[in-house]
Amino acid sequence: MLFTITEMMTGAGSAIAGLMVAYAMFQNYFPYDLRKPLKRYSHRIMNFFYPYIVITFPEFQGDGFERSKAFAAIERYLNKNSSKQAKHLQANVVQDSQAIVLSMADNEEVTDEFQGIKLWWASDHVVPDRQSISFYPREDANRYFTLTVHKKYRDVITNSYLKHVLDEGKEITIKERQRKLYTNNKSDNWYGYKRTKWSHVIFEHPASFDTLAMDPNKKEEIMKDLIRFTEAKDYYAKIGKAWKRGYLLYGPPGTGKSTMIAAMANLLKYDIYDLELTAVKDNTELRKLLIDTSSKSILVIEDIDCSLDLTGQREKKEKTDDEKKEEKDKDPVKAEMKKRDQSDQSSQVTLSGLLNFIDGLWSACGGERIIVFTTNYVDKLDPALIRRGRMDKHIELSYCSFEAFKVLAKNYLDIKSHHLFGRIDILLQETKMTPADVAENLMPKSTEEDGEACLVRLIQALEEAKVKAEEEAKKKAEEEAKAKAEEEAKAKAEEEEKLKAEKEKEENGKEGVEVNEEVKENGKDDKHSATNGVKENGDVSH
Numbered sequence: 369m370l371f372t373i374t375e376m377m378t379g380a381g382s383a384i385a386g387l388m389v390a391y392a393m394f395q396n397y398f399p400y401d402l403r404k405p406l407k408r409y410s411h412r413i414m415n416f417f418y419p420y421i422v423i424t425f426p427e428f429q430g431d432g433f434e435r436s437k438a439f440a441a442i443e444r445y446l447n448k449n450s451s452k453q454a455k456h457l458q459a460n461v462v463q464d465s466q467a468i469v470l471s472m473a474d475n476e477e478v479t480d481e482f483q484g485i486k487l488w489w490a491s492d493h494v495v496p497d498r499q500s501i502s503f504y505p506r507e508d509a510n511r512y513f514t515l516t517v518h519k520k521y522r523d524v525i526t527n528s529y530l531k532h533v534l535d536e537g538k539e540i541t542i543k544e545r546q547r548k549l550y551t552n553n554k555s556d557n558w559y560g561y562k563r564t565k566w567s568h569v570i571f572e573h574p575a576s577f578d579t580l581a582m583d584p585n586k587k588e589e590i591m592k593d594l595i596r597f598t599e600a601k602d603y604y605a606k607i608g609k610a611w612k613r614g615y616l617l618y619g620p621p622g623t624g625k626s627t628m629i630a631a632m633a634n635l636l637k638y639d640i641y642d643l644e645l646t647a648v649k650d651n652t653e654l655r656k657l658l659i660d661t662s663s664k665s666i667l668v669i670e671d672i673d674c675s676l677d678l679t680g681q682r683e684k685k686e687k688t689d690d691e692k693k694e695e696k697d698k699d700p701v702k703a704e705m706k707k708r709d710q711s712d713q714s715s716q717v718t719l720s721g722l723l724n725f726i727d728g729l730w731s732a733c734g735g736e737r738i739i740v741f742t743t744n745y746v747d748k749l750d751p752a753l754i755r756r757g758r759m760d761k762h763i764e765l766s767y768c769s770f771e772a773f774k775v776l777a778k779n780y781l782d783i784k785s786h787h788l789f790g791r792i793d794i795l796l797q798e799t800k801m802t803p804a805d806v807a808e809n810l811m812p813k814s815t816e817e818d819g820e821a822c823l824v825r826l827i828q829a830l831e832e833a834k835v836k837a838e839e840e841a842k843k844k845a846e847e848e849a850k851a852k853a854e855e856e857a858k859a860k861a862e863e864e865e866k867l868k869a870e871k872e873k874e875e876n877g878k879e880g881v882e883v884n885e886e887v888k889e890n891g892k893d894d895k896h897s898a899t900n901g902v903k904e905n906g907d908v909s910h
């Protein structure tokens with residue numbers, strides 16, 4: 369046996385040596401001009417017998433400094449197969465990704481299947497020419513993927529499979545990317561080196577629809593609505609509408625409007641653009657900001673009633689000169705600061721600009737976008753702004769209901785049912801408390817405090833709120849009654865005054881008539897005497 373192996377080795381060694389000699393002779397003595405066609409024909413012969421096609425996807429293409437998007441997408445797509453099949457994996461921390469991406473190391477091969485067709489993916493690298501000068505700090509070796517598949521499937525692969533790989537890879541990239549929370553910069557900071565219109569931080573809000581306290585049916589409906597929107601690309605194209613949807617969240621402070629936006633972003637894996645309208649100078653800037661947002665994002669304008677005077681009149685009611693002077697005399701520093709503040713914030717964004725922004729021709733750029741407005745006072749908003757088509761879904765977030773309380777109790781205390789729940793149910797119906805306040809009362813304040821103690825505290829707070837509300841209602845009723853009584857008294861006094869005045873007028877009138885009559889009588893006499901006078905005069909003139 370040992371003899372045979374040694375013999376084989378010797379045989380192989382001499383064969384290799386023979387080949388090397390032949391190659392060296394080919395290099396040295398074969399005419400240069402004939403080498404090229406020979407190579408070409410050998411390739412053709414090889415192709416004739418080799419039944420596969422090989423497609424290469426390099427990491428960097430041409431002189432491009434940017435990593436190829438196709439390569440990145442394929443890397444993500446192969447991730448799921450390679451982590452199962454390949455034995456040698458390479459861990460990469462990809463920029464903007466939450467997870468470490470495991471891809472197969474060089475010379476590893478994984479298989480994939482598509483419509484019953486078997487395909488082979490392999491990874492390798494080439495070391496670029498050392499003498500080349502590059503300013504780009506790319507890695508020394510350029511990696512590439514190769515896809516090998518039987519020739520007869522060429523059409524399926526080029527037409528459908530590659531699209532499927534790229535789409536799926538992109539989808540995974542988007543899902544795994546670190547999401548961002550953007551806010552707009554003032555336009556003074558838009559230009560220059562590395563300046564941008566939006567600044568961002570990593571979005572890490574933990575809110576989810578599970579932790580959101582509200583009626584479960586309503587919650588379900590909102591979630592379904594959101595998911596249907598994300599899947600409705602073709603539908604929107606079919607009906608000829610831009611792929612966007614507007615939500616108006618309204619309700620008193622502390623009822624979970626901002627929390628719901630975070631939950632929406634987490635559900636859909638979208639970025640958030642939090643637009644501060646007061647920092648936008650005019651409609652043109654508003655449009656520029658919109659163009660600079662990416663798709664798969666939620667555009668938020670919080671407290672829309674405060675950001676803009678939505679009756680269309682942008683300027684706040686001007687104070688009179690006297691009022692201004694009085695203010696200045698009281699606190700000159702504050703008055704000056706306010707003046708500067710006002711001149712800084714002189715935003716000329718108009719209602720029509722905002723409407724165009726959310727519903728006009730420009731709103732379609734980017735696609736797959738959700739616009740959310742929040743407000744505490746829905747009645748204050750201009751109907752044009754919140755009509756369907758602009759704000760498609762109106763969601764009211766209101767005071768804490770018993771259903772909402774149960775979600776909070778489960779989240780904060782891990783309690784699903786308790787004998788105190790009945791009392792809380794009645795109290796929640798009798799008094800208004802925001803989910804924010806309920807949550808605050810349910811949060812244990814020390815390690816010793818157990819769930820029951822927190823529920824008791826909530827009951828106390830609810831009872832106090834109830835008493836307070838009753839007192840306030842009583843006070844309000846009293847004030848109203850007082851105001852009404854005062855008004856009635858005032859009206860009565862006015863009526864009396866009026867009557868008195870009329871009476872006086874009447875009496876004066878009577879006297880006036882008598883006087884007049886007297887005057888008339890006197891007048892008659894006078895007339896008489898006057899005529900007489902004329903006559904007399906006439907007589908005189910005669």
Ligand SMILES: Nc1ncnc2c1ncn2[C@@H]1O[C@H](COP(=O)(O)OP(=O)(O)OP(=O)(O)O)[C@@H](O)[C@H]1O
Binds near residue numbers: 579580582804
């Ligand atoms: N429905 C809710 N479910 C769960 N937590 C809530 C809910 N509402 C309020 N909270 C809690 O109360 C806090 C305040 O809520 P949030 O900021 O969402 O209120 P808001 O409606 O946006 O108020 P504002 O109108 O003042 O902006 C949050 O930190 C959250 O933990």
Ligand SMILES: [Mg+2]
Binds near residue numbers: 625626627670742
């Ligand atoms: Mg808020």
